[in-house]
Amino acid sequence: MSEQTFDCLKLGNQLCFPLYAASREIIKKYRPHLEKLDLTYTQYIAMMVFWEEKCLNVKDLGKKLFLDSGTLTPVLKSLEAKGYVFRYRLPEDERVVMVKITELGESLKEQAVKIPEALTACVPLPKEEAFQLFQLLHKLLNVISEN
DSSP states (O other), X not given: OOGGGGGGGOXXXXXXXXXXXXXXXXXXXXXXXXXXXXXXXXHHHHHHHHHHHSXXXXXXXXXXXXXXXHXXXXXXXXXXXXXXXXXXXXXXXXXXXXXXXXXXXXXXXXXXXXXXXXXXXXXXXXXXXXHHHHHHHHHHHXXXXXX
């Protein structure tokens, strides 16, 4: 086989690698801000959903965050231990686990509101390019999640 046959295996030719590396680097930028709130990145994005939705079931939360229940369960247990959310089962269907934000969790929003602006400063892209990237990534997520 020729060397060209193996070009598909070069790291520089992979779409997944810059997505993975950029994601890790951006999450690393979040870390100092989130440490002040005693949150991991996954806990933070879960809280963002609760600040918006207030109450939803674990299955719907997983869809919004593109995470399975095995990943969400420890995140939710930790958030519950911190007093930010509480979990309960629906009396009419005990298989459904609901999660609701608490007053303490709601108050955390006031501290978190500065994080997005702080992170914008860490991503040195012109506003238009950042918006294009945002749109393309959401388009990619939607296409991938449909397949």
